Amino acid sequence: MIRASAAAVACLVLCGEAYGYDWYSLDKFRDTRQCFECDLTDTKMPGATLIHMTVRNSDLRRADFKNANMENGEIAESDLREADLTNVRLRFAILIGTDFRNAKLAGAELIATQLRWANFGDADLRGVDFGGSGLFGTLFIRANMSGAKLFNVTELTQRQLDAACGDDRTLLPEGFRIEPCEAPPLPWSGAGPGGPRPPAKKQPLITGEQ
DSSP states (O other): OHHHHHHHHHHHHHHHHHHOSOHHHHHHHHHHSEEESOBOTTOBOTTOBOTTOEEESOBOTTOBOTTOBOTTOEEESOBOTTOBOTTOBOTTOBOTTOBOTTOBOTTOBOTTOBOTTOBOTTOBOTTOBOTTOBOTTOBOTTOBOTTOBOTTOBSOOHHHHHTSEEOTTOBOOTTOEEEEBSSOOOOOOSSOOOOOOOBOTTSOOEETTO
């Protein structure tokens, strides 16, 4: 019995190290939906209901939250690099200063979301709905925005879009433009996004006046 208990404890410790997250942080987050300065790397919570969650200054690299409901939540000043947020619902969320580089957000709903100083470098933003969101200082370097909806966002500048790429389905505010991605994106089924493609400078511009 003692050996079995010792083996169970060892498994918990080693498994936690293998997945990367801290067991205490994960248990606390599941119980309270709150996490401050937590290590939740490689956490897997697809389809979870996390309405009104609060996460600040935490590490969520490579976390799997696809199809999760995070409406009215807050993920501020946190690291979500390479995270899977495909089809996630983040309406009315606060995502100020969060790092989404190389993250998968295809089909995500970021409606009326606060995205000041967020970083979406190299992220897959195909079909993302940014409707009504504030984009002051938000970075989109090499992000694939094919099919994204940005027609009624606020605090967007042309310089932000110049670093990204899109396609003829990308909805932009009037007077704005975006370079087309180098090659037509693969059909998005909602099951798994492809990687972003850099803009092709020699192709026609896509404008918000279409």
